[in-house]
Amino acid sequence: MLDPQLERIARTLGPSRFPRKLALELCADCNLACSMCHHPEMRRPKGVMPFLLWKKCADEVARVDPDTEVWFSFCGEPLMEPDLLVAFLRYGRQVGLRSLNVNTNGQLLVPEVAGPLLTSGVGTIVIGIDGFSSPVYASVRVNGDRDVVYRNVEHLLELRRAMDDGPEIQVQFIEMDENEHEMRAFAEYWLERGATVKVRNKLSWGGRLDTPAHQAADDRIPCPWALTMMHVFWDGRVPRCSGDVEGEDFQDNAWHAPLTEIWGRLAPYRQLHLDRRFDELPDRCHDCRDWMSGAAERVRDGQLDRLERRRRKRPLPVPVSGAGRALVSVKSPPSQIVRRADVRPPAP
Numbered sequence: 001m002l003d004p005q006l007e008r009i010a011r012t013l014g015p016s017r018f019p020r021k022l023a024l025e026l027c028a029d030c031n032l033a034c035s036m037c038h039h040p041e042m043r044r045p046k047g048v049m050p051f052l053l054w055k056k057c058a059d060e061v062a063r064v065d066p067d068t069e070v071w072f073s074f075c076g077e078p079l080m081e082p083d084l085l086v087a088f089l090r091y092g093r094q095v096g097l098r099s100l101n102v103n104t105n106g107q108l109l110v111p112e113v114a115g116p117l118l119t120s121g122v123g124t125i126v127i128g129i130d131g132f133s134s135p136v137y138a139s140v141r142v143n144g145d146r147d148v149v150y151r152n153v154e155h156l157l158e159l160r161r162a163m164d165d166g167p168e169i170q171v172q173f174i175e176m177d178e179n180e181h182e183m184r185a186f187a188e189y190w191l192e193r194g195a196t197v198k199v200r201n202k203l204s205w206g207g208r209l210d211t212p213a214h215q216a217a218d219d220r221i222p223c224p225w226a227l228t229m230m231h232v233f234w235d236g237r238v239p240r241c242s243g244d245v246e247g248e249d250f251q252d253n254a255w256h257a258p259l260t261e262i263w264g265r266l267a268p269y270r271q272l273h274l275d276r277r278f279d280e281l282p283d284r285c286h287d288c289r290d291w292m293s294g295a296a297e298r299v300r301d302g303q304l305d306r307l308e309r310r311r312r313k314r315p316l317p318v319p320v321s322g323a324g325r326a327l328v329s330v331k332s333p334p335s336q337i338v339r340r341a342d343v344r345p346p347a348p
């Protein structure tokens, strides 16, 4: 039986001339190696998005639809480049973008960075934490230090409290077998301190990782990620969707074409989803479970009961292939890091 939440999401999906959300990979490097992320096995080159590429994208978003949700980052940690992140956000605000958002693991959100970030024009800062105790945190957020991120976020919240009109600060909890017993303590702790708690399901990253998500093939809906969101890698390449995290399914580059044109060239894939011709989609869509990941739950002060409702609605687990990471084995070694990108566009 189709999950009512997925049914509701499906009703919001339709053709569009521009993405509702744009994720920009400001930096493809990362200081962590999280258990639920593809990044530790990423094979494509890693680098840093040149300011000129962001300027090109931001100017177009400002012209076409300044309400587009812009997110930093995709596969990588944007605070590896704190000055550049603040410069990107300030430029976005300067050209009139109305929804600028950051997703970070918070390890590098030190006091010297927190102040400039809060006043940069950012609307939402999401900090991925996923654990309340040190052992659980360390098992998910590999190479991270639980006490460092807790200290950083508490300081950020203190600074935000002193502002008249600061960004929303969300602490993210990706629900997994290893951490779900800590979700309530996590939520109580952060709600008391003024954060919003964001709970979401684990993604399969295009079918690469196991997830407990399960829907029958007959209940499939068009993929919300493909229908609403566009991603730009640090080097300008645009993947087919968030599941195409290595950029294997589609060839286009934001250096060479406006985002509007690239979104138009992705339209045939979106139409296959909308027509529910799922068998004709690329192979990756056959293994990927991300279309069933559903919406995140945002819990604010006084709404703790939402967590209990969410727990009751959770589908029964289904057997998955192996206990750990990969559904698809990655043969080549993870890629090396290019610390600085050339600021000029690559040749077409």
Ligand code: SF4
Pocket: 030, 031, 032, 033, 034, 036, 037, 038, 039, 040, 074, 075, 076, 077, 104, 105, 128
């Ligand atoms: S911090 Fe983010 S990008 Fe880095 S490994 Fe973890 S989830 Fe992936």
Ligand code: SF4
Pocket: 206, 207, 223, 224, 225, 226, 240, 241, 242, 243, 244, 284, 285, 286, 288, 289, 290, 291
């Ligand atoms: S279901 Fe298909 S379109 Fe959606 S994220 Fe997965 S691979 Fe991409």
